[in-house]
Amino acid sequence: MYCNIFVLLIIISLSSGEDYYELLGIKRDANDKEIRKAFKKLAVTLHPDKNTNDPEAHNKFVKLTTAYEILKDSETRKKYDIYGEEGLSNGYKAKQYQSWSYYQNQFGIYDDDPQVETLNRHDYNEKVLKSESIWFINFYSPMCSHCHHLAPVWRQVAKELEGVVRIGAVNCEDDWHLCRQINIRSYPTLLYYSRHSTHGVLYTAENTRENIISYVLSRLDVRALPISTSLGKRIIQGLEATEGASLLFICGINRDCFTTEDHLKIAAILNNMVTVRVLRCSDDECDDTIPHDIGVAFQHNNKNMPSDPIFFEDIDDVQILARKVLEQLPEPQDLSEEDFLGIRTRLRSDLNAGWLICFYIGHATQLDVQLKKLPGIIQSINLGKVNCGKYSNLCKGLNVNHYPVWGVLKPGGAFELHHGKDSVHDIASFATESIRATNVHMLSVDEILSIMNNKKDSEAWLVDWFAPWCPPCIRFLPELRKASLHFEPSVVHFGTVDCTVHSTICRQFNIRSYPTAMLVNNSNTNLFSGDKIAASLVEFITEMQNPTVIKLTTDDFHLKLGKKTVDEIWLVDYFAPWCGPCQQLAPQWTLVAKTLQVLPLVHVASVNCELEPSLCSSQGVRSYPTIRLYPTGSKGLNRVALYNGARDSLSILSWVTEFLPVNVKNLNLDNFDDMILQRKEAWLVDFFAPWCHHCIELQPHYNIAAQILEGKVRFAKVNCENYRLLCRKASVRAYPTVMLYFPGQKYSNEYDGSQINTASASKIVRDVETLLSTASRSKRDEL
Structure with missing residues (x-):
């Protein structure tokens, strides 16, 4: 997008x-x-x-x-x-x-609920399956009355479990792709996801508030630990410091120390930051040291000496208590400009743990209550903060232009700012992803100019031009980081350019839409026009580094095509890089080339008509893209076929494979028995229906396999829409069905062949060769 x-x-x-x-x-x-x-x-x-x-x-x-x-x-x-x-x-x-x-x-039952997060297929994998969080998700339909009856309960659950687990909802009317993928069969369906789980556990109990909350708390991996009376008293009196910070519930007959469920909720909210302990004692045991109106105490972690505990009074709400405890936790480390530069210098020379840094102006404690949860989520990352009021030059040099904003210093010294939502979970996800993606750099003005003006002669760069206000840009940044993990810096670097900060430079290099990604390698610049996902980006970079599409120029066009032999096929795309349909075609064209590269006789090429105007003019190219095929049976440029169909890989492949030299025989009731059942050679037969999409997808792969297996197997096809009786006799129950018939084999009234997996041309070839090899060994054994 x-x-x-x-x-x-x-x-x-x-x-x-x-x-x-x-x-x-x-x-x-x-x-x-x-x-x-x-x-x-x-x-x-x-x-x-x-x-x-x-x-x-x-x-x-x-x-x-x-x-x-x-x-x-x-x-x-x-x-x-x-x-x-x-x-x-x-x-x-x-x-x-x-x-x-x-x-x-x-319409969208939970769209406006602050505690219930609406999920979709674009963020489900990252937010749920790959997250450190525990999720409980309601898959629903707005058309379902039971879903509406559950809604007030689900909202109440979300409010009570805020910070304990993340409560989500998926509207299956709007996001049926995701619901079908997860195999949701009824509404509402409630699935519980533990940390890093690849699938949810189905909740089957009654949909009441009490049952749902009890179910969640029973599955948490946290506990409120019991503590002895003697140790509890010493902590309360400040005579003994515990390891780390502790929250102590003092429970007695006349004391309000919250409920057992509340203890678990607090333990989950403060997980990995504060140890939750429960002291149960009679009034006689505790009243001599602990006033009877005290039910909750908090002790700082102090390495040097026991610290005086803090008592919380008149608090009866879990969320308020959690907030009060978070307020007591230490703030991130204050960093000066010298500290920041020193850390960056050390990271450039080693691969120590990275830093997540908050850049702020004014009093940073406005952020602290929520973001003090970060140490419990990202324990292996250092935390710090920089006051941009004091160190304005540092912040300006790092492109910090609003506050607060979070940035990451990575092992190796690269720096990257956070763009997107500012919730604690989004910041934690950014920090974890960014520190792993050590090869992604936020580019400075000098670096941009050096890359784009080809001064870094030996380095290839994938540059992402974006704007923070652009939602597709924010979704693309994590994909860019994931793609970077597939390449060493010696192969390609990844850089980002914020066009709201560097607007002049973006205009200078004619950036017209966001995000725009391009691979810059010396004097060559290639625009990325595929889907904005990591897999497509990896495929694009790999293709640019080791192209399957031959790039023709004026110098070699006539040398290669002019000397084309009668056995060769050349497929050529004449395009202009500024042409929108050409950009759409580019990833499809690469897919065509990758599919056809198994055939030595077929060559897939392209001509950039902006760089080679005289060549395109001499070939009579008047519009872009123009797709031409130079078939077998002719030399050079004597014959040409023009393509005017849809510009997707399947349509193009279906057209191209009709020109391949090995033909696929059409069979019917009159010739099937003669050709197949009374033969002296093996036949592979595709039983298909013309309206079947999977059959259409198979057709080019089937034709390609016919070329590879020439001389080993004969290829044929049967249109089951026209010859239903024949297909029934062949036991065809689904389309497409591909059967291998061996020579010399006897058949009953129902033709019985060996079924072939039809995923791709290479899979068809492997399966057929395996079956032929097995049949050959079987004959030798019989002899």
Whole structure:
């Protein structure tokens, strides 16, 4: 997904002339929650049910629903942001809209709840499966009455367990991809996720507040430890210091020391920071040293001498008590400019633990209560803070331009600022990810100019140009860090440029949308146009380093294509780097090249017509992208086939493989027995239906496998829509079904072959060769 700077260009390109962001009344940097909120507000007033006198009410609401459906999904929003409605494949059609009461009462049950976090498929893996947190998640449908009955209970649970576990919700009407992936079969479904779990545990008890809270507390991995009367008294009297900070509940007949459940909640909130202990004593045992109205005491950890305890009185709420305890914990270490530079120098020379640093102005304790939880979450990372009022030059040099903001000093010396939500869990996730990604650098002005002006001759850089206000940019940053883990710095460095700070430089290098990622290597700059995920980025960099697509220039075009032999196929993409459809095609073209590289006779190439205008002109290229195929059976450029289909890899591959020299035989009722059952050679037969998508996906791989196995196996296919009786006799029960028939084998009335896995061309080839080898050994054994 992208955030475009030049909104006017997008508006002009819209075929309908209406901008989806304007229809919803939101900014182009709106996040998912803001999009949903804006749509709901408009839906309850503009719905046709509420505007029966307006004959255009239905059409208006369809446009509104379409705008919402497009913008709420990151993939369609990305295409719309870059290319407008024309970028949406086959013209997007909105789902059938709901009744007025749906948007009024049922649309996103937990959207506005502060304690319940709405999750989607884009953040589920990172926030839940890979997090240090414990999650309890409600998978629901707004159409489900039981979900609505549970809602007030779920909100109450979220409030009571705040800080203990993270309470989430997934709207399965909106995010059915995620719910289908997790195999949610009924609503509501409650799943409990322990730390680092790969799947949730199903909650099956009654959906009451008491049962749910009891279930959660029973699964926590924390405890309130009992303590002896004698040790408790010594702690209360300040005669003995415990190891670390301790919270002591003093329980007796007339003492209010909270409940056993509350002890567990406090222990979970203060986990890894404060030890929670419970002293149970009779009034006779404790009253001589502990006043009877004292039920809770806190002791600092003091390495040098026992510290006087702090007594908390008149507190009966777990959250208030937790806050009071957090206030007593030490603040992060104050760092001067000299301290900061010294730490960075040491990190450049060794790989010691990194630092998470808060940059602030004024009194930092406003942050401390919430962020003092950080040591319990990220125990292996050093914590510090820098007062930018005192050390303004340091903060300015680090691009700190708002407060408070968090940054990371990494092993190796790289520095990176946090962008995104400022919750303690988001900051902890950033710190953990960033310190692992030692090869990601926040670039200074000098570094940007050096990279872009090709002064760092021996170094390749993946540069991400972004804006902190752009939601797709914030989602891309963690993906960039993950991608960096796949490469050594000697191969490629990763750098980020904040275009709100370096606006002049971003304009200088013609950055028009956010995020823009490009690989800069000496004089070559390649724009990344794939999906903004780590896997696509890794594939892009690998392709640029070791290309499967041949880059043709004026110097070698005629040398290679002009001397093409009759046995070769050349597939060429003529493109311009500024062309939107060309950018969309680029990752698909790479996928085509990777799929076809198993065939030595096929060469996939590209020509950059901005760099080679005379070459493209001489070939009569008048639009971009232009895809041409130079087939077998002709030399040089004598024959050419033009491609005019959809620009996705499957469509292109299906077209290309029709030109391969080994043909796949079409079988029917008349020739099946003669060809297959009375043969002296092995046959591989694909039983398919023309409406079956998996069959369509298989077709190019099947054709490729036919070329590789030429001389070993004959290839054929049967259209089961036309020849249903034949497919029934062959025991075909699903499409596609690929069967290998051996020569010389006797068959009953139902044809019986060996079924083949059809994942890809290479898998088909491996399975067929294994079966042929097994059959050959079996014959030798019989002899």
